[in-house]
Amino acid sequence: MKGFTFILLLSFNCFSTFGQQNNKITIGTIDTVQSNILNENRGVWVYVPDNKNDGVKQRYPVIYVLDGNALFSSVVALVQQFGETDWNWILPKMIVVGIPSTNRRRDLTPYHVEADPPFFNKEGGKPTGGGRNFVSFLQNELIPHIDSLYPTQPYKILIGHSFGGLAAMNILVNHTSLFNSFICIDPSMWWDHLRFLQATKKALTRERLSGKSLYVSLSGRINGDIDTGEVRKDTLSDMGIHFRGILELNDFLKGQLQNGLRYGFKFYKNDNHMSLPFITEHDGLRFIFKDYLFTLSDKEESDSTFNVAEKLKNHFQKVSQMLGYTMVPPVDMVSEYGSSFIGQKQYYKARQLFKLNIENFPNTYIVYNGYGDYLAAIGDKTQAAEYFKKALLLKENPESRKKLKELVK
Structure with missing residues (x-):
């Protein structure tokens, strides 16, 4: 015990x-x-x-x-x-x-x-x-x-x-x-x-x-x-x-x-x-764990059309083979990359990443909070508010609550 x-x-x-x-x-x-x-x-x-x-x-x-x-x-x-x-x-x-x-x-x-x-x-x-x-x-x-x-x-x-x-x-x-x-x-x-x-x-x-x-x-x-x-x-x-x-x-x-x-x-x-x-x-x-680390080349980092989410999925399929069980890209890793690409105004990359998080972790508030950030960044305040509400339904948290309040005021 x-x-x-x-x-x-x-x-x-x-x-x-x-x-x-x-x-x-x-x-x-x-x-x-x-x-x-x-x-x-x-x-x-x-x-x-x-x-x-x-x-x-x-x-x-x-x-x-x-x-x-x-x-x-x-x-x-x-x-x-x-x-x-x-x-x-x-x-x-x-x-x-x-x-x-x-x-x-x-x-x-x-x-x-x-x-x-x-x-x-x-x-x-x-x-x-x-x-x-x-x-x-x-x-x-x-x-x-x-x-x-x-x-x-x-x-x-x-x-x-x-x-x-x-x-x-x-x-x-x-x-x-x-x-x-x-x-x-x-x-x-x-x-x-x-x-x-x-x-x-x-x-x-x-x-x-x-x-x-x-x-x-x-x-x-x-x-x-x-x-x-x-x-x-x-x-x-x-x-x-x-x-x-x-x-x-x-x-x-x-x-x-x-x-x-x-x-x-x-x-x-x-x-x-x-x-x-x-x-x-x-x-x-x-x-x-030499092959665990995920990296992007300078070209992949700067190319706004590159599908980072797809590369992440392929990378963790190989990691899964190494470990002997299925491991999807970690939610915090995907969130960090997504937020970074919002900051760089690479919205295609951010959208694909946050969608990947929702696919892998549909019952987790943080993934809807992240997609709400993406929607707010592209100016879709109505849909952003809906995703912050989804996050709050799963877990009351001050971050999503503050963002929702700012959108509806």
């Missing part, structure tokens, strides 16, 4: 889309799942986009974030900045589910390893190997719980750092259908003296991964003592095996184009293991 509100107090300027409650700024809620598989209550942090301004009931892809206590807020910030601010539609609006760790060495490791020096000794190896139960928890308890309570679409992304990256790689290989895309940040491919890496390579040779995306990052330095430019020759240092494992994985995946996996990799020379997550989250999400 839903728990108490997760509060983030900020001393700097914040996104206007953050919820406000009791003079505090909230970015989500803490929900609780009673896990019979793990035999414990698991708290999860959930962010859902705010669509109060457009009034459209929407469903969203979901990003699941391992080590949510450390990474949740940064992923939410990226989703808001690149998917919800005006004229910034690099990413779709998305739900973010942060999964805080209670015992990460237990939950995030694929199988038990007695000891794996230099990373841990026999004592440190005792809790390892709970990955099978943790994946079962995700598949059979957490994801169904989220789908039952929140407005989700079937497209799912998994983000993991270090052991979390190891867990994400294990899920890609052994539970492929559970997620659509994966971001593995400095993953612990050294696991079990690189034996997990070898098993991963064999599995990826067999698997057909068409429609899956994977982005992997490698930090340039760990603890300030190893430069990855020398890592391929490094067989002596404690951390050399960490770098070599990821580089070997990258070498292998670059040669596996036949398995259908869409793969991206970057070496971040100036970042260490702990500074790497935020920049990788940014680059990984932009890699996954």
Whole structure:
């Protein structure tokens, strides 16, 4: 059941889309799942986009974030900045589910390893190997719980750092259908003296991964003592095996184009293991959604006869194929373009866009408000008033009320 509100107090300027409650700024809620598989209550942090301004009931892809206590807020910030601010539609609006760790060495490791020096000794190896139960928890308890309570679409992304990256790689290989895309940040491919890496390579040779995306990052330095430019020759240092494992994985995946996996990799020379997550989250999400962004050329922008609405429809048909479900052009995107073309007196473009919005969202007040703006701009005050009235029938709002009053006075 839903728990108490997760509060983030900020001393700097914040996104206007953050919820406000009791003079505090909230970015989500803490929900609780009673896990019979793990035999414990698991708290999860959930962010859902705010669509109060457009009034459209929407469903969203979901990003699941391992080590949510450390990474949740940064992923939410990226989703808001690149998917919800005006004229910034690099990413779709998305739900973010942060999964805080209670015992990460237990939950995030694929199988038990007695000891794996230099990373841990026999004592440190005792809790390892709970990955099978943790994946079962995700598949059979957490994801169904989220789908039952929140407005989700079937497209799912998994983000993991270090052991979390190891867990994400294990899920890609052994539970492929559970997620659509994966971001593995400095993953612990050294696991079990690189034996997990070898098993991963064999599995990826067999698997057909068409429609899956994977982005992997490698930090340039760990603890300030190893430069990855020398890592391929490094067989002596404690951390050399960490770098070599990821580089070997990258070498292998670059040669596996036949398995259908869409793969991206970057070496971040100036970042260490702990500074790497935020920049990788940014680059990984932009890699996954590279083809989501809609753009117009200068010629299309200036040509008053160009049918922007038709290009938008065609673009989001391709986006729908990528995501695996039907996604129409977002109402706020179409409204912003329409209003912009009214300002430029390109009324044909504006009319086509607002008509597209009415076609896709006939029960939403904002689309009639927009078409009313178009009609008022071309001087058809009678019809404009009718559309503002339609908007008000669907939802009383001060914007449409003010415009209607100005037309009939």
